[in-house]
Amino acid sequence: MRRKRTTVLLLGFVVTLAIGVTALWPVYVRPRTDPPATADAILVLGGAHDGREQLGLRLAREGYAPWVVFSDPYTNSAMINRICHGGYSFRVSCFDPSPRTTRGEGRELARLARANDWQRVIVVTFTPHISRARYILGKCWAGDMLFVDPRPHLSVVRWAYDYLYQSAGYLKAALEDC
Secondary structure (H helix, E strand, O other), X not given: OHHHHHHHHHHHHHHHHHHHHHHHHHHHOOOOOOOOOOOOEEEXXXXXXXXXXXXXXXXXXXXXXXXXXXXXXOOOOHHHHHHHOOOOOOEEEEEOOOOOOHHHHHHHHHHHHHHHOOOEEEEEOOHHXXXXXXXXXXXXXXXXXXXXXXXXXXXXXXXXXXXXXXXXXXXXXXXXXX
């Protein structure tokens, strides 16, 4: 009897997990991204150095925007320090978001957009974060946002972590304003 109950519980867990992964697949694994288009600025959100910084710089070099803004929530990142103090043919600026979350990045986006009359911004982040970033930044600024990502290779363990992390982040964001 105990063995049968364990089997039923295990099967229930596996089915629930499969339904959850399938339901959230379009949110985390295949979120809506946008083709880059001319914009007022490129905003590179903080996080793992997974190619997002290089993608933001490449888009500016290709002429999509004259200004790249980097979120710099890091205590000390040699890469971000180099980027923030490098010489480019386009404008580069960096900021430390307050709070050091997507919400803080959204607040700074709204401030910069108002101050510079931005209408469209390209936002660069990584795949599992796109949908949540779209939701949070949209609470802060109503302008046109195009979301792109460097499409980094993530392990199965990292995908599992991001399913949980991004889901918790969505719950928190639902309870907060900008």
